[in-house]
Amino acid sequence: MKIETKTAHFSSPLYLESGRILEPYEIIYETYGTINADKSNVILICHALSGSHHASGLYENDRKAGWWDGLIGDGKAIDTTRYFVISTNVIGSCFGSTGPMSDNYYTQEPYRLKFPVVTIKDMVHAQMQLLSQLGIYHLKAIIGGSMGGMQSLQFAVDYPNLADEIISLASTYATRPWTIGFNKVAIEAIRRDPRFNHGNYQKDTFVEDGCDGIAIGRIAGHISYLSPDSMDDKFGRNYVSNDGLFELFGRYEVERYMEYNTNNFSKIFDPLSYLYIVKAINTFNLSRGYDSLHDAISRIKARVHLISFSSDYLFFPSEMEHIANMMKRNNQPHTYLEVDSNYGHDAFLVELDKFEENIKDVLK
Amino acid sequence: MKIETKTAHFSSPLYLESGRILEPYEIIYETYGTINADKSNVILICHALSGSHHASGLYENDRKAGWWDGLIGDGKAIDTTRYFVISTNVIGSCFGSTGPMSDNYYTQEPYRLKFPVVTIKDMVHAQMQLLSQLGIYHLKAIIGGSMGGMQSLQFAVDYPNLADEIISLASTYATRPWTIGFNKVAIEAIRRDPRFNHGNYQKDTFVEDGCDGIAIGRIAGHISYLSPDSMDDKFGRNYVSNDGLFELFGRYEVERYMEYNTNNFSKIFDPLSYLYIVKAINTFNLSRGYDSLHDAISRIKARVHLISFSSDYLFFPSEMEHIANMMKRNNQPHTYLEVDSNYGHDAFLVELDKFEENIKDVLK
Numbered sequence: 001m002k003i004e005t006k007t008a009h010f011s012s013p014l015y016l017e018s019g020r021i022l023e024p025y026e027i028i029y030e031t032y033g034t035i036n037a038d039k040s041n042v043i044l045i046c047h048a049l050s051g052s053h054h055a056s057g058l059y060e061n062d063r064k065a066g067w068w069d070g071l072i073g074d075g076k077a078i079d080t081t082r083y084f085v086i087s088t089n090v091i092g093s094c095f096g097s098t099g100p101m102s103d104n105y106y107t108q109e110p111y112r113l114k115f116p117v118v119t120i121k122d123m124v125h126a127q128m129q130l131l132s133q134l135g136i137y138h139l140k141a142i143i144g145g146s147m148g149g150m151q152s153l154q155f156a157v158d159y160p161n162l163a164d165e166i167i168s169l170a171s172t173y174a175t176r177p178w179t180i181g182f183n184k185v186a187i188e189a190i191r192r193d194p195r196f197n198h199g200n201y202q203k204d205t206f207v208e209d210g211c212d213g214i215a216i217g218r219i220a221g222h223i224s225y226l227s228p229d230s231m232d233d234k235f236g237r238n239y240v241s242n243d244g245l246f247e248l249f250g251r252y253e254v255e256r257y258m259e260y261n262t263n264n265f266s267k268i269f270d271p272l273s274y275l276y277i278v279k280a281i282n283t284f285n286l287s288r289g290y291d292s293l294h295d296a297i298s299r300i301k302a303r304v305h306l307i308s309f310s311s312d313y314l315f316f317p318s319e320m321e322h323i324a325n326m327m328k329r330n331n332q333p334h335t336y337l338e339v340d341s342n343y344g345h346d347a348f349l350v351e352l353d354k355f356e357e358n359i360k361d362v363l364k
Numbered sequence: 365m366k367i368e369t370k371t372a373h374f375s376s377p378l379y380l381e382s383g384r385i386l387e388p389y390e391i392i393y394e395t396y397g398t399i400n401a402d403k404s405n406v407i408l409i410c411h412a413l414s415g416s417h418h419a420s421g422l423y424e425n426d427r428k429a430g431w432w433d434g435l436i437g438d439g440k441a442i443d444t445t446r447y448f449v450i451s452t453n454v455i456g457s458c459f460g461s462t463g464p465m466s467d468n469y470y471t472q473e474p475y476r477l478k479f480p481v482v483t484i485k486d487m488v489h490a491q492m493q494l495l496s497q498l499g500i501y502h503l504k505a506i507i508g509g510s511m512g513g514m515q516s517l518q519f520a521v522d523y524p525n526l527a528d529e530i531i532s533l534a535s536t537y538a539t540r541p542w543t544i545g546f547n548k549v550a551i552e553a554i555r556r557d558p559r560f561n562h563g564n565y566q567k568d569t570f571v572e573d574g575c576d577g578i579a580i581g582r583i584a585g586h587i588s589y590l591s592p593d594s595m596d597d598k599f600g601r602n603y604v605s606n607d608g609l610f611e612l613f614g615r616y617e618v619e620r621y622m623e624y625n626t627n628n629f630s631k632i633f634d635p636l637s638y639l640y641i642v643k644a645i646n647t648f649n650l651s652r653g654y655d656s657l658h659d660a661i662s663r664i665k666a667r668v669h670l671i672s673f674s675s676d677y678l679f680f681p682s683e684m685e686h687i688a689n690m691m692k693r694n695n696q697p698h699t700y701l702e703v704d705s706n707y708g709h710d711a712f713l714v715e716l717d718k719f720e721e722n723i724k725d726v727l728k
Contacts, residue, residue: 020610177599178592184583185583223546235541237540249555258548
């Protein structure tokens with residue numbers, strides 16, 4: 001599989017939903033496979049909160065491959081021998097696209113808290129500029145899970161003629177207060193972290209020992225990415241063998257898992273980016289800018305494929321079903337699959353075998 | 365209703381599950397109503413994580429009555445014209461019973477992190493000493509919700525001849541990793557709070573502006589006390605009217621609720637006590653000390669009344685049902701009620717009208 005990483009530069013302003021502009025800006029992206037002559041084999045992949053453009057393949061010196069490596073590649077469900085796959089990094093991110101710690105062109109200082117709020121609509125809008133720069137005006141499919149699934153749906157509503165197929169996994173039509181509540185843990189933990197210093201930290205502050213605010217917020221995140229049953233299966237009530245049951249800070253396995261995952265994450269993810277991306281998730285509402293959700297959904301011309309997971313405690317199956325029911329009443333082409341899973345929200349990253357055939361079918 | 369608040373002093377050691385001892389110690393408690401001549405009308409109430417002995421009545425200058433005021437009082441479901449109700453504050457608490465910020469008798473300094481770990485079994489054991497000091501050897505009933513429900517079940521198992529009726533609401537037989545995960549947010553947020561200072565804070569440190577660690581951990585708590593549907597009903601996607609949707613720190617109503625409740629709480633609840641009580645919840649396991657859960661449950665002689673709430677996302681109905689099924693197979697006298705509720709875990713504090721008749725029936 002041919003992999004390329006590129007950065008696109010945009011000197012014309014990006015008009016944001018807030019009324020503010022972002023100018024200039026950059027989008028980093030990876031591509032897998034080869035584009036055909038009539039550019040008819042392009043698939044766009046959208047990433048989730050903690051993801052990046054690195055969806056597939058293994059970088060040199062990396063232990064872990066891209067976040068959907070099992071799904072994207074030669075002969076895989078998203079087959080790179082047939083399709084040219086573009087995976088972009090959202091604006092607001094800390095992995096290469098313009099975000100809050102990028103230098104403001106006019107001051108040559110990082111934006112920090114002066115970075116404008118970006119929304120899912122804005123992320124999608126920015127990706128449209130990228131496609132335009134690449135001379136790509138039509139996509140075979142747009143695919144994403146969680147926040148990536150929000151983007152794929154937002155594409156479907158805002159740009160009805162862009163893609164043939166929309167695949168949205170483990171996502172929703174509008175973020176509910178339950179999920180906003182989980183995100184609130186991270187927002188407050190970061191805000192109140194003294195080393196965050198109201199956003200005025202130095203760039204390398206958290207490389208060595210991580211950002212406490214992110215680590216704490218991320219524990220709440222991991223709860224919502226798993227499920228009560230998956231935690232029973234994964235950890236049970238097992239105790240870390242060297243810890244004492246009657247020591248105050250002795251830990252259960254589930255606690256060690258939380259520590260390990262969140263500490264690592266807090267060294268690589270920028271806290272300002274986390275705040276901005278969480279804000280984009282919280283403000284996600286397909287109906288904003290339209291008269292109603294029905295009005296928004298009715299605009300869709302693509303075939304929409306909705307995949308939910310029975311044990312998803314972040315975006316419940318009923319939320320995806322709500323979209324499916326609306327499309328059904330409208331006689332709009334769509335499929336809905338509730339995958340039977342114990343794994344929780346993370347199933348869209350982990351239990352690929354449970355839905356890869358469906359994706360293959362859609363792309364056939 | 366006659367209300368008294370008293371503190372009982374114990375100079376003999378309390379042998380703890382950990383093998384350590386607590387000596388001397390105190391238990392603060394409230395009583396409602398009047399004990400009859402043969403002491404046959406006593407009911408014991410056990411409180412939850414954030415609760416105290418103040419279960420009913422209104423203190424002077426207080427805006428809020430005790431946490432089960434709607435249930436305990438003259439003519440109420442737990443009728444204080446008939447029953448003498450004792451509500452104790454658990455050891456480890458910060459509301460008057462001996463806890464980590466109490467002075468160690470031998471050093472005249474607060475225990476802080478040297479306070480021994482206490483378990484639900486220990487809390488119950490301490491309350492037994494109180495009953496003994498009061499000359500009460502038999503109870504009409506022991507009633508509690510959440511951590512209070514754990515205590516009532518632990519009483520049933522450890523002291524089979526003590527009570528006629530056990531009522532346990534919104535509780536479990538052993539804390540699952542899902543709940544331990546929620547508690548982990550608080551543990552890490554408190555530990556990493558610089559003002560917590562490894563437990564070496566001054567006693568009045570958090571009175572003015574609260575403890576960030578508790579406030580953050582408590583947000584995770586409040587998520588688990590509500591439910592996705594109750595949050596939809598209570599907050600929807602409403603925005604705080606003065607906040608800007610496109611301001612980074614603009615807030616949804618659910619976020620304001622979290623801020624308000626957790627900030628207030630973080631001024632009154634001691635962070636060390638929070639850590640110790642959360643530890644007691646995490647280590648709760650009815651089967652510990654017995655060969656199996658079945659062995660533990662089989663000891664019970666009281667009639668057990670289990671009440672779960674359909675939307676409880678902290679202790680799921682299936683957990684209470686598990687106990688009920690075991691008692692059923694054993695032919696042990698019990699009732700099981702799953703209350704249909706949208707309200708989440710907090711229903712046991714809020715939707716009294718949905719189960720007060722059941723409690724009345726039990727106490728008739």
